[in-house]
Amino acid sequence: MISHHLSLPPQWFAQAFPFHIVFNRNREIMQVGEVLQRISPKPLLGSQLEQHFRISRPSIPVDFDIIQKRSRSIFLLESLEGKMQLKGQMMYVDDHDAIFFLCSLWVTNVSDLTPIGVKLKDFAIHDPIADFLFLLQVRDTALTDAQNLTTNLTQKQSQLQNVLALKEEIAQTARAQAQQLEQTLRELQATQVQLVQSEKMSSLGQLVAGVAHEINNPINFIHGNIIHATEYTQEILHLLELYQQHYPTPVTEIQAEIEAIDLDFVKDDLVKLLKSMRVGTDRIREIVKSLRSFSRLDEAEVKGVDIHEGIDSTLMILHNRLKAKPDHPGIQVVKEFGTLPLVECYPGQLNQVFMNLISNAIDALDEQDELIRPKITRAKPSQIRIQTRVVNSDWIAIHIADNGPGISKEVQSRLFDPFFTTKPVGKGTGLGLSISHQIVVERHGGTIRCDSSPGEGTEFIIEIPVQQRRQRAA
Amino acid sequence: MYGLVNKALKDMVCTRFGEESWQMVQQQAEIDIETFVNVESYPDDLTHRLVRAASQVLNLSSSEIMQAFGEYWVQYTASEGFAEIIDMCGDNLPEFLENLDNLHARVGVVFPKLQPPSFECTDVKEETLNLHYYSHRQGLTPMVFGLIQGLGKRFNTKVNVTQTKSREEGNDHDEFSVRYRQN
CATH class of the missing domain: 1.10.287 (Helix Hairpins)
Structure with a gap:
């Protein structure tokens, strides 16, 4: 056990504890630290402790015996005359039958010192309260700094988001314009080729x-x-x-x-x-x-024509491709012509449509014949069936069907696209059906569609009005 | 050094010479840090590079820059939330200078990486004192001149400072003779 036999002289004790209080069993204040005495609104010496302070911690009354027993407790004394608080410990000294309250001013903000009239120099050099206050000040400035940084970052983030949004908007506009340009270019190319x-x-x-x-x-x-x-x-x-x-x-x-x-x-x-x-x-x-x-x-103008005459003339021109040859079985043409009225149209253009559709049918059938002959003899010969009918008093329909290999759904979805072809390079321009679509739909206000599935043949159905509206000029 | 120092330097250049000058200083120093954080520790070399760059850009000697910075430092730290601490350290120039070492000691306690300088006042008389400056850093002595000038302004005191000892002459510290008179 270490023996403590030295003590501070009273003047150094006073300097080391500038806020201390010593009171006797009657709670009469016998000694007060120099700074505490200076900042107290009323003189403390000789007065009762409870006249100036109440004990906020621990929860005990201002009673000498009770206080004496709490030498291990942190005491917080609150001034009754102001907002000043003292923090320290109570030490009973039996030589004097008195209690020494060794304490310091307790503040949590530097700005609290000014109203009390205390400066940093008033604290004992060893007193950590000064460092604590400094630390609090640094914490506050660091928090302010962090808040400023956060605000700055938030602003920058917002600016960045705006820039990104703008960039995205510009990119979208650019994409849309590029798509539009691409579409326009495709249309121009198609128009040019057409x-x-x-x-x-x-x-x-x-x-x-x-x-x-x-x-x-x-x-x-x-x-x-x-x-x-x-x-x-x-x-x-x-x-x-x-x-x-x-x-x-x-x-x-x-x-x-x-x-x-x-x-x-x-x-x-x-x-x-x-x-x-x-x-x-x-x-x-x-x-x-x-x-x-x-x-x-x-016949550049729209005029009433016999559709059958156009179909027959087309078949006549294609006769050489339809008839049987030594190396070619021939294609049977079945005509199921209904009784049609004269149809207002551009006959030369419609004949071009018939030529495209029948030529495609012949190509498909030829391809099929090449693939399956001479291995097996087909039970059903190659056939093109051409049917015409009246849909109603205003519309007629032309069906051109073959019993060829048929067309997949995927190909069907692109049939009328310009330049789309399934034929070998050099054999097809990919424009036949595109032009046919344009002639039927745009020039005649009609419809053209394809009904096909692989192995089941292909049928094109053209429907056009019997009479053309005047504004659909050539 | 802590970011507060670099931030003060930036603030001084921006306030007195404009933002463009600071951009040039940063460019010259090849430092691409937009914002310094007060309590973040930065290499001493970064501050020295900034001072050298400022010297080139602003066509001032490093000594002049540091002296101006010392003077600016007093008002800057006060504006950054340390005014009350400064006020608590003394009511007049000699009192503040006597507490200056304690202030830096407490700064060192709070910022352990900072390694702040040390000060000592001797021969304190009514209008004179000797200020001893101890630091392991080189090149900051001119800042002490500015610092005392700045404090003189803060305490409304006319100040005259003369360096009486220098580390450059082989001494272990710098010493200043400070003459002051309250206005």
Whole structure:
């Protein structure tokens, strides 16, 4: 045990405890620290402790004996004359039968010192209350600093969010504009190609019409002359027979010539030859008629036309692709034409639609034939069925169906997109159905749709109004 | 040094020379810290770089910068919430200077990384005293001149300061003779 036999001289004790109080058993204040005495509103020496203070901690009355027993307690004494508080410990000294309250001023804010009239220098150097106050001050400034930083950060965050929102808005606008540009570009490309295609078709139509016109006249007079030539030939042959009847024994030179030219064969073959020529000119005239009907160049305006005539002329032009050949089984065309009224339309353009749809059907059927033949013989031959019908008094419908391989849903969703094609490179432009869609929907106010599933064939259904509205100009 | 010092330097440059000058100082010092935190500890080198950069940008010597900074420091710390602490440390210049070491000792207790300087007053008379300045940091002596000037303004006291000892001359500390007269 350490022996404490030294003590402070009274003046140093007073300096070490500038706020201390010493009171006796009668609670009479016998000694007071210098600073406490200075800041107290009333003189403390000689007065009762309870006249100036109450004990706020511990919860005990101002009683000497009770206080004496609480030497291990923290005491908080509250001034009755102001807001001043003293914190410390009560120490009983039996030599003096008195209690020493060794304490210091207790404040939690530096600003509390000024009203009391205390400066930092009034605290004992060893007193940690000064450091505590300094720490509190630092804490307050740090909190203010943190609040300023938080405000600053919040503002910056807000600015950042605004900038990000603006950036997103700009990005969205840019994306929308890019999409719009892309769409416009696609439309422009499609329009350009369609124009080129349209111009090509127009030029082709002019060429076809021109050729048909040029062929039409000579073939007509050949055809007409063949009729007369046949009559004249029959008359000459009849005359020849009369000669042979009346002069059965011709002179030697004639007999020799008869034998040389094989007159019997010539007579027989000449008739056949003229018949054959007649069939040929009939066929040429039919083709010319179809070509003229198909091109319909003279019909730029909307006019009432026989839809069947357009379909027939298209089939005629495609005849070579439909008929059977040694390496090709041929495609059967089934026509189920209803009784249609004359339909107001641009016939040349509608014929182009028929050409596109029937050509596609032939392509599909050819592809299918190549795939399955000659491995197996198809029970059902390739077939294109063309049906026309009246939907109601204002609308007619044309169905063009094939029993080919059919089209998947995915492909169907893009069928009418410009440049979309399933054909090999170089075989398809991807514009046929796009242009057909434009002709039917935009030029004629009609509809065109595809009904197909893989393995079940494909059917295109075109519906157009019988009469065109005047504003849908060419 | 704690951020409060760098913040005060920034505030001084911005107040007296404008924000653009501070931007140039930061650029020159190659320091990209927008906000200094009061109680955050920063390397001493950062402060020295800022002072050197300010010297170049503002065309002032480092000594002039530090002296101005010392004077500014008094009003800046007061404005940053330490006015009451300063007030509690004395009613007049000599009293404050005598408490200056305790003030820094308490600062050191609260900011253990700060390693604040130490001061001692000797030969305190009615109008003169000798102020002894001990610091392990170099280059801050001119700041003490400014500091005393700033305190003189705060306590409305005319001050004349002369350096009587210098570490540059081999002494272990700097010493200033301070003459003062209350206005």
